[in-house]
Amino acid sequence: MKAFAALLxxxxxxxxxxxxxxxxxxYLRATPxxxxxxxxxxxxxxxxxxxxxxxxxxELMERRVDDVLYxxxxxxxxxxxxxxxxxxxxxxASQRGExxxxxxxxxxxxxxxxxxxxxxxxxxxxxLDATERWALLKLLTGALRVGVSARLAxxxxxxxxxxxxxxxxxxxxxxxxPYEVLFAWLEGRGPRPDVxxxxxxxxxxxxxxxxxxxxxxxDLSDFVAEWKWDGIRxxxxxxxxxxxxxxxxxxxxxxGFPDVLGTLALDGVLDGELLVVRDGVVAxxxxxxxxxxxxxxxxxxxxxxxxHIRLYDAxxxxxxxxxxxxxxxxxxxxxxxxxxxxxxxxxxxxxxEAASKDELHRLWSGSRAEAIEGLMLKRRxxxxxxxxxxxxxxxxxxxxxxxxxxxxxxQRGSGKRSSLxxxxxFGVWTAGADGVDxxxxxxxxxxxxxxxxxxxxxxxxxxxxxxxxGPVRALEPMLVVEVAFDAVQRSARHKSGIAMRFPRFSRxxxxxxxxxxxxxxxxxxxxx
Amino acid sequence: MTQNPAFENWLWxxxxxxxxxxxGFYVDPPRAVDRAIVTHGHSxxxxxxxxxxxxxxxxxxxxxVRLGEGAGASQQALGLGAPLAIGDVTVTLQPAGHILGSAQxxxxxxxxxxxxxxxxxxxxDPTCEPWVPVKTDLxxxxxxxxxxxxxxxxxxxxxxRLLASVAMFAERTxxxxxxxxxxxxxxxxxxxxxxxxxxxxxxxALKAMCDLYVSLGVPLGCVRLVADxxxxxxxxxxxxxxxxxxxxxxWSRRLEDPLAVLASGWMRVRGRARQxxxxxxxxxxxxxxxxxxxxxxxxxEAEEVWVTHGREEALVHQATRMGRRARAxxxxxxxxxxE
Numbered sequence: 105m106k107a108f109a110a111l112l113x114x115x116x117x118x119x120x121x122x123x124x125x126x127x128x129x130x131y132l133r134a135t136p137x138x139x140x141x142x143x144x145x146x147x148x149x150x151x152x153x154x155x156x157x158x159x160x161x162x163e164l165m166e167r168r169v170d171d172v173l174y175x176x177x178x179x180x181x182x183x184x185x186x187x188x189x190x191x192x193x194x195x196x197a198s199q200r201g202e203x204x205x206x207x208x209x210x211x212x213x214x215x216x217x218x219x220x221x222x223x224x225x226x227x228x229x230x231x232l233d234a235t236e237r238w239a240l241l242k243l244l245t246g247a248l249r250v251g252v253s254a255r256l257a258x259x260x261x262x263x264x265x266x267x268x269x270x271x272x273x274x275x276x277x278x279x280x281x282p283y284e285v286l287f288a289w290l291e292g293r294g295p296r297p298d299v300x301x302x303x304x305x306x307x308x309x310x311x312x313x314x315x316x317x318x319x320x321x322x323d324l325s326d327f328v329a330e331w332k333w334d335g336i337r338x339x340x341x342x343x344x345x346x347x348x349x350x351x352x353x354x355x356x357x358x359x360g361f362p363d364v365l366g367t368l369a370l371d372g373v374l375d376g377e378l379l380v381v382r383d384g385v386v387a388x389x390x391x392x393x394x395x396x397x398x399x400x401x402x403x404x405x406x407x408x409x410x411x412h413i414r415l416y417d418a419x420x421x422x423x424x425x426x427x428x429x430x431x432x433x434x435x436x437x438x439x440x441x442x443x444x445x446x447x448x449x450x451x452x453x454x455x456x457e458a459a460s461k462d463e464l465h466r467l468w469s470g471s472r473a474e475a476i477e478g479l480m481l482k483r484r485x486x487x488x489x490x491x492x493x494x495x496x497x498x499x500x501x502x503x504x505x506x507x508x509x510x511x512x513x514x515q516r517g518s519g520k521r522s523s524l525x526x527x528x529x530f531g532v533w534t535a536g537a538d539g540v541d542x543x544x545x546x547x548x549x550x551x552x553x554x555x556x557x558x559x560x561x562x563x564x565x566x567x568x569x570x571x572x573x574g575p576v577r578a579l580e581p582m583l584v585v586e587v588a589f590d591a592v593q594r595s596a597r598h599k600s601g602i603a604m605r606f607p608r609f610s611r612x613x614x615x616x617x618x619x620x621x622x623x624x625x626x627x628x629x630x631x632x
Numbered sequence: 633m634t635q636n637p638a639f640e641n642w643l644w645x646x647x648x649x650x651x652x653x654x655x656g657f658y659v660d661p662p663r664a665v666d667r668a669i670v671t672h673g674h675s676x677x678x679x680x681x682x683x684x685x686x687x688x689x690x691x692x693x694x695x696x697v698r699l700g701e702g703a704g705a706s707q708q709a710l711g712l713g714a715p716l717a718i719g720d721v722t723v724t725l726q727p728a729g730h731i732l733g734s735a736q737x738x739x740x741x742x743x744x745x746x747x748x749x750x751x752x753x754x755x756x757d758p759t760c761e762p763w764v765p766v767k768t769d770l771x772x773x774x775x776x777x778x779x780x781x782x783x784x785x786x787x788x789x790x791x792x793r794l795l796a797s798v799a800m801f802a803e804r805t806x807x808x809x810x811x812x813x814x815x816x817x818x819x820x821x822x823x824x825x826x827x828x829x830x831x832x833x834x835x836x837a838l839k840a841m842c843d844l845y846v847s848l849g850v851p852l853g854c855v856r857l858v859a860d861x862x863x864x865x866x867x868x869x870x871x872x873x874x875x876x877x878x879x880x881x882x883w884s885r886r887l888e889d890p891l892a893v894l895a896s897g898w899m900r901v902r903g904r905a906r907q908x909x910x911x912x913x914x915x916x917x918x919x920x921x922x923x924x925x926x927x928x929x930x931x932x933e934a935e936e937v938w939v940t941h942g943r944e945e946a947l948v949h950q951a952t953r954m955g956r957r958a959r960a961x962x963x964x965x966x967x968x969x970x971e
Contacts, residue, residue, distance in 0.1 A: 116902070117911050123801065123891075130800060169780070170953065176946045177781045181901055190781035190900065234783070234900075538889060571906055 105204045105232060107135050108143050109239035115250040120540050124252060128260035132287075139206040141282020146248055147257035149355075151281075153213050154246030160222045161188045161241075164229075168193065182572075185245075189238035192229050200231040207282065209240065249568065249580060253617060255353065265290025270307040270490045273354060278302035303341035305354040306373055306419050306427075307490035311480060311497035313626070318498060322461070326484055328432070329456040329464060332477040332499055333414055334389045335379035336396070336615050340413060342370030349378070353617055360398045363406045364413055367448040373419040374438070375488075377453070379475065381412035386475035389611055397614055415442065416453040416480075419488055427488035434488065468500060478502040505592070505630060506610050507532060508621045510543055511583045514565040515576050517550070524558055525565040525577065526550060528609075530585055531600070534624035543581055544600040544624055552588070552609030561612070584613040584621050592630045602627055639770045639936065642721075642741055645961055650748065650772070650940075652739055654720035657686070659737050659748050669723065671750025672734035673698060673813055686710055686718075688725060690733025690848055694813065697844050712761065715740075728752035729763030730918050731814030732845060738766055746770040747932060753917065754924045755787070758821040759814070759850050771934035772961065776919040777897050778943035784897055784921040790914040791822045794871075794893060797912050802869045805887035806912075809876035809894040812838050814918050816873055817845045819895050820852045822916075823871070831856045833867055835874035835883070858886070880909055897921070929954060 111131040118124050128147070132140050145151055161184055165174050169191055181187040209228065216224060225244075229237050242248050255269070258276065262269040267290065278299025279286050288294030312318075338357070339350040347365045349358040358365050361378070380387040380395065391409045395401065418438040419427050426434045442452050456479065458464035468479050478501040486496040509530035517526035527550050531543035553561065564583060571578040588610035595603035602624070642654050649661025649668075657667040664681030671677055671687075673694030678687075680702025685692065689709035696703045710716055712735060715724045720742075725735035730751040737748040747768040754763050777784075798806050810816040816838050823832065831854040834842060842855055858874075861867055866888035878884060879892045897917025898904040905913035920928060929937055929951055937951040937958040944960035951958035 117905060117913065119909075119911065123911070126800065170949075172949050173780050173946055176943070176949075177779050180779055180943075181781055182903055186902060187781060190783070194783065234785075238902075571903070 105206050105209065105236045105239065107131060108139065108206045109232075109236040111143065112239045112242060112248060112250050113235050115252055118251075120538075121256065122540070124256060125260045125263060128252070128257060129264045132261060132264045137284050137287060138282035141284060141287065142206050142210045144257060144261065144283055145210075145281035146243060147252050148254040148276075150246055151210060151213070151243070153216075153244075155213075155218070155221060155244045157221075157225070157241060157244050158184055160225060161185065164188070164222060164226055165191070185241040186238060188229075189234055189241060192234075192237055194233065195230055197233075204228060204231050204236075209243070210281075213244070251580065253353075253619070254355075255617070255619075261286075261290065271296075273305060273307045273490075275299045275304060276354065277304040277348070277350070277356065301343050303343040303346050303348045305339060305341065305348075305350040305356075307354075308337065308339060308352055308375070309417075309488050309490060309497065310352075310492040311499040312492060312494060314481065314498040314500040315629075319461075319500075322481070322498075324458070324461050324464065327481045328435075328484060329458060329467075330416055330453050330480045330482065331456060332480045332501065333377040333379055333386065333453065334475050334477045335377040335386075335392055335414070338376060338378040338413060339419075340365075340368065340370060340374045340376065340415075342368065342372060344371075351615055353615075357396075360395060360401050361411045362401065364411045364449045368450065369445065369447070371423065372421040372441070374413075374415050375417035375419060376413045376415035376450075379412050379414055380409045381414075381449075382410060386412075386414075388475060393611065411449065413450045414453045415450060417488065429487065430485045431482050431488075432484040468502060476502070506586050506588045507546075507627055508584050508613060508616065509546065509587045510581045510618045510621045511579050511585055512543055512545055512581060513576050513578055514561075524562045526558055526562075528561075528585070530587060531581075532622045532624050532627060533619075534600075541619075545598070546600045546602060546624070546627060547587065547589070547604040547607040549585075549587060549607045549609055553612065557609075557612060582618045584616040584618055586610040586613055592627050594631050600624060600627075602631060639744065639746060642744075643739070643746055643770075650961075652721060652741075654741055655718045655723065655739065657718060660750065668704070669737050670695070671728065671737060671748065672730055674731070674751065677750060684708065686716075686723070688712065688733045688735050691735070692733075693844060693848065694733060694841075697840055698813075726764050726766050727761035729754060729757060729760060732760045732817070732848060732850060734760060734814075736763075736766060738768070744769050746772060747934070748772045749774055749928070751776070751919055752928075753920050754927065755784075757818055757918070758825060759817045759845065765928065765931035768932050768934050770936045770938065771929060771932050772938045772940055773925065773928060773947075774919065775925065775939045775942035775944055775947040777917065777921050778925060778939065778947040780922045780946070782897060782900055782921045783923060784900070784915055784917045787818075787822055787916050788826060790895070790916050791819075791826050794823075794912065794914060795826060795828060797891065797893075798869070798871060801891055804889040804891045805867045805869070806871050806893055807879060807884055807887055807890040808871060808873050808914075809879045809892070809896075809908075809910075810838070810873050811896075811918075812875055813841050815895055815916070817842060817850060817852060818918065819873065819916065820855065821850070824851075824853050828871075829853065830870065833858045833861065833870055833872040835872070835878055837875050837878075838873055876908070926950065926954070929956065 114127045115124055177191050178187045258272050259269045262272050275297050285297045289296050337352045341348050347368050347370050348356055351357050380391040394409050418434050421441050481498040483496045509532055511528050512531045513529040514525035515527040529545050529548050531545040533541045534544050536542035568580040569577040570580055587607050589604040589607040592602050592604055643652050648663040648665055649658040651658050657669055658665045659669050660671055660677040661668050662679055667684045668682040669686045673691050678695050680699045682704050684706045685704030686708045692707045710725050712725050712727055715722050722740040724738040728734040728736045728750050739746045745768045747766050751774050752763050810819050820832055834857055868888035884890045892910050893912040894910045895914040895916040899913030899915045937956045938961040939947045940961050948958045948960050
């Protein structure tokens, strides 16, 4: 537990990606199995438990510490878990007994009865030092919040093993904590884990935004066009009767979509867009949003917002890896599979035919349907390449102006909204002085969300505050919001050098990683 | 030892500072006065412009370096443990363990004793005399870290964390924010005790005090000014000490991807470290922590406790729980956060 606590402590204070990678790689190298595997699980997919500990802690403290001293301490520190970690009476190291191992704690927590948690927690706290107590309490809540994405943790793992991170992604979902076979492979003690027959996530191929100069140099005969559907990108993977749905970051979201997966017989890996489709018509993104991030989905939700997958690519069919084939051939295979399998709640994204670039441009600028974000241009000869290779796929988003921004600060509203954090400052990425990307604020928005969304945003703010400056809370940079705005102007008053006109929330991208939000350079190009 | 008359009859706080009437002097007065006894050289205790100053010779030396002409028109050194009659009281200075020269002020008056701790700590510190508990009727104690969340870990363990970070991030400069008087020299001494024998690099503002410590017999090993670093060197892999304000200052740009470290008791609370943008917080303090505050009240056997500065409320509550009469003594001019 000591090493794990030191790792979390270091991560929580390290601002740079590079330092975080170094800390994680060093931990993974130096820590024995199975502890490091559970630490890795905690940093990536999370551990399969989450305990609301606030009340338990309050009860424990009541018995251990004078209530006036507890209250004064809590007021000063500002966070219950940290206060308890600091305040809990220390025992001499010699009286703590054998060192607690992370693996033992995780194993017990996975099975523990909630009623018994207080007693176990008390015994554990007695055996730990302050940093370890803090780490344990973080672990209990199920979310570490030390500014590390699953991808970053896997990157550290790749660094430790001297392999590409995509090689880890490809087998990740076929493995389980504590990942002993994975470590054995990375340390050269064993073969690459075989995940044949397991529906694992494959790293996705992503598109570049199409800029004017790209468009100018583009030879249309090399490309095909598709509509860019306004849903979320998903990978559908089936093997041996088990079908899973992965988000773009490799998160398994299948549990929320039994209406699609239940009817799908698939042995393969397909790429497509998750949408809500009613009577053959694609619904606005907001309808799909009602279905996202739900562990339990009711019949009614499924009836009101029926989910649908619109397919556009195939990575594997019937055990054959198609990724090296040209796009146009993969598409042929996909069409053949659909014709044969006739899957319900699934269809093929049609090609958009245009005889010339002018015609395509007209189609693009006329694409006003709410469910369409613009066009995708895909090179006919492109293999399916993980990551964002240049020159293969272009995304050509239609106007109005929007930008994907990261929420940075929140402030309480006034009047009816005075208990809610309703005023948001958001930013985009730019290269900092040392070459590391930093967020710069580009605007503030107070509108564009529903009351329900506002309640959820407020919850997010309270759970992800890193610092307070009077009424303003600084947020962990992790929530992406698509901001709509009328124009961008240069402004000397703002640190970023630009100001948005009438920015408002267009939608909240709970699904999008912060690192993929837009960059300042993109906004600067929009300035008149 | 009697309980009457009340201590307030001969010792009380005034706007100019804590005043001892039968001795005719103030202790650590924030304003210029005729007669001052100064516990130690930190600027919130040793103010300029007093007519007469009584302190340890080390504290007087510190004041001369820091205040020059303002160090006191007339200075009188008093050795530790040597009683001195002043007016109707007897004053003795006893080591406080805070920084070089720091002392507690022991005042005996008509069978009653008051001990003014000044700032103090109860742990070994290679740069100063260790604190000694003095049995007393009235203890006037600081409470900078007067909350039970403040428990300082062993300083050598914190130094080990610094050295581990230097080993892991050897391509960066470790920039350690330290208070210039006391903490700076203690951190250097702790590094030396841990076997670190490379040169330690200093921000210019720290030099005079380091020189004074060396001249007063505290060895610091090889210390150099950052300004004297070889041309083109950004001191990658080295340890640089600077005042905390320099951590985020443009000054630090001359260093190689500086890793901000801060050595202070406040680093125990994560929010404090984050506020300062600290990447490696080291909990190293020259003040007593909470258990030591309680230990000091017990060891001195004081029946009455006055709490001067810091988190008075919690300590007054605690002392009351321990059966002591206790009150908060609001004194102006103390810098709560200075460490």
